[in-house]
Amino acid sequence: MKYAYYPGCSLSSTGIEYDMSTKKVAKSLGIELWEIPEWNCCGASSAHLTDHLLALALPARNLAIAEAEGLDVAIPCAACYARCKATEVEVKNSQEMKKTISEVIEREYAGKTQARALLDVFVNDLGLDSISALVNKPLKDIKVASYYGCLLVRPPRLGFDDPEDPQSMDQLIKALGGTPVEWAFKTECCGAAHATTKSDVGFSMIEKILTAAKEAGADCIATACPLCMNNLDMRQSQVEAKFGKNYGLPVFYFTQLIGLALGLNPEELGVNKHFVNALGLVKKLLEAEGRRDTA
Amino acid sequence: MKRVGVFICHCGSNIAAAVDCEKVAENAKSFPGVAFSTDYKYMCAEPGQDLIKKAIKEHKLDRIVVASCSPRMHEPTFRRCIESGGLNPYLLEMANIREHCSWVHPDDKERATFKATELVRMAVAKVLKNEPLDKSTIPITKRALVIGGGIAGIQAALDIANAGHIVDVVEKEPSIGGRMAQIDKTFPTLDCSACILTPKMVEVANHPNVNLITYSEIEKVEGYVGNFDVTIRKKARSVDMKACTGCGTCYQKCPSKVPSEFEMEMMDRKAIYTPFPQAIPNKPVIDRENCRYFKTGKCGVCQKVCPTNAVDFTQEDELVTERYGAIVVATGFDLFDESVYGEYGYGKYKDVITGLHFERLINASGPTMGKIKRPSDGKIPKNVVFIKCVGSRDEVKGKAYCSKTCCMYTAKHATLVREKIKDSNVYVFYMDVRTPGKGYDEFYTRTTDQFGAKYIRGRVSKIYEKGDKLIVRGEDTLLGRPVEVEADMVVLATAMVAKSDAAKLAQMIGFSYDQNHFYTEAHPKLAPVETHTAGVYLAGACQGPKDIPDSVAQASAAAVKVCGLLSKEEMPTEPIISAVDEAICAGCGMCVPVCPYKAIDMKVIQERVHGKTISRKVATVNSGLCQGCGACTVACRSAALNLKHFTNEQILAEVDALCL
């Protein structure tokens, strides 16, 4: 299996561990990732909020490069995925837009190459059976709140899972030997850049999600979005301070959880790069594993 | 020499505003064959009709063209008019200058007038070729069929039977009673549903003119008005109805438990069962899919304990064919599948239920003996939320239409919660409150004012579980503020939808249904219980969402139509049917499979050719079955088939008039 790989800007800085774990895990699972050379930013919500054409044109350049290679694009970041998918669908559905876009980016893009969320690729292309067959350190007794956020599932015409109660990440957690918790905030918005630009509003949105995950009995949260990660992980201490709470909830990229279950080195997966200590939970997992081995 | 009279109608301003009617009448005077032409404000009114009749006499007219509305509206009117003026009614031709002209070209009088003139020119050309036609008659079978044994079917059957006609009621379920039997109380009077329904069930069962055929389905329908041949599949009950006394020993002893459909799966029934205690007939059936004997070949407990030896595992489905003069379709409705609302968690959260579940919860013979209890833990709910328009008025996830009954039954439910649980709080999320029935708005006002239900104007966006509570999020759109209720139970007022097999039945009988699969009435205002198929009538929610009073009223209306039909010995048939010119029929048989009414057969004729007698096959049309659709005339390669009143010659005359 070979895909073009579009990491997006966050994965080379704040979300570097998402990039590290994606590459490691893909290799272990036999998925070949061809990183789009000199890819550009998808424009994120900033382009989307400023100009409709710019928002379609920026991702189109990356898709065009992949299309020339004849590859679909695997995209880890949920926000990048949504922007790329929107472009693909709009170009596919309108000859006029196809023409305009090709003129603006000065490359040919016909909407043939598909934007695929990395989670979708793992769960639906590779398949849960193939993944669970390779698990050697199951996430036993770990309760995970799968957090999909907005952009993997909405709007429904672009998403690949149920917009109200998505299941793909939960099924993946199960395949890794972990326990997904039932909770109602899987697709509630974390506020995206609000935590930076309008912190009181953003923090309050983050607080609701962390509280719900805690109340659902989760040991940790799994995510597929670097911005969600920033909000839930890096901002967790700020939210705790503001609301007088104590969550201590590690947040993982789902790729890191796959890596751990495959027995990969936690540091190579970037588990040490989180703000909320995630290594503690990993250690507990490994100790329990050790105990089972000796017993 | 044929003498055509042309009459141009203004239809008030409906036509005259867009078409210069005087000018059209003037233009028509020059058309070949026209002896008289005039215009008038309302041609269909009595003075208009008198005008036509007078002109027939004065100008010795033998053919008439009326240019007015659609023939669907007034062709029968004008046919009657010229008939009483002494002409054969089929020597009339109508030019539709309203729907086909003035209404679609309101802004260009000159060209609309031109188009109207051309439409009249065509009608004149055709009427010159029209032939007088005579109606024949067919006998009427004096027996009616009612499909569906809910309240609408019961009412229709009783009314027909009381008029002295024999009526068969076919019901799919083991008992009659339908949805109304599941309902606890009825609005706006809060009288008990069973108390008013069960006497009617008994009455219909005991009526000497009524035959109940339960646990049976319609298999095939052939024939036409007055003479429908209907095949009914009587499903094997596995219980001998004559021997069974309804003692109930069998279902007390049966070891197989199945979730009860009647109790909305909140209670179990047995594999041998009657759906509810007041079932009619009160004799059980075996649900073979869930019966241990039928699944494994072992058990047979019911047979062993039956004191009258009525259980019969060897029974088979039975097909019976009966002839009926008229059919009333009263097949009712289904409930919308609310599981599409992921945001409401139906199916995931046990305490999110539908209105019909709630009916069973408050019913004294229901799963909780009439105590309102949460399905999850049996606790009595304190805060109850009702959500209206679930599936209704939602073109994305549900149906665009309003289900009509939910406003009232939700008000009823809200009242009953407040009445039964004194310290309860009731919140009703609504978009509009629609209460246009007698005593309905007063009932709703009491719900809020006397019973203190809180009505919140807004659609709920999400329900989720928090501990043992359900968090319900909405907007109070009157305040413009997001609101939240910590509820113990949520009741969804789910839409009424057509039966899942509604389309199948309509196709089998041969009448039309709308995009939502509700059956289509012949006219939304003037023929609300008729279908476009003669002899087939509609009653109840199969035609559209309806409450009990409306269903009963419609059922009685349908019964009157049936009685009107059955009161005659025979009825006239439309002479606009296909005819075969045997001289040129090649006997190819192409027309036979094309006919949707199975009205064409092949027959052998003898004829003399060059002094020799030969026999050959030709097509023949059954005048009782032919509906005049014309499909065969298109299929006929030798043009031997012609539809009377729409012959090739007549239609070509119109085309020539327009094009040459």
Added chain:
Amino acid sequence: MERIELTAALAQGQELLAEVTRESGVRASKCYQCGKCSAGCPVAFAMDKTPREIMRLLQLGLMDEALQSHTIWLCACCDTCSTRCPREVDIARVMETLRIIAKKKGYVAEKKMDLFHDLFLKSVEKHGRVHEMGLILGFNISGMQPLKDAHFGPSMLLKGKLSPLPHTIKDNGEVKKIFANVRKRGGKV
């Protein structure tokens, strides 16, 4: 409370409403004001008008009031409203359109949020990618809060999560051209 003269408002708002309809592809008249959007909106708690009220303002042609609201800036583009709307009204798209028009008209109720997006796109145009550290620094300095979130800096650098220097892609001429081509077509970038 001031009384609204509806006829005048409708006449005045006609042109802008037409622009919103054209740009967003959404007819405000489709909305039947059920409030499901506002009920599910995760940011509604912070808004001055609920999303439903914005739709109502559009229906009545009260465009200025809609364009000057904080709501259109607080919208997080999460699409919950559009996903659940029973009338298939893409409310999120309307919010996006209103923001773009508000900016053109100089009605920006949330200056900081707007600034963030401007800086973001500047970074993209310049380097082809976003330089997160530069973006945050620039944002905080322009926002007169130079030390906001600064405590994350050192540990970010240590974890290898921030690079002090921007990465500029080799083919950045192409990205600059995309911006230029969009501007040529009337894009307000």
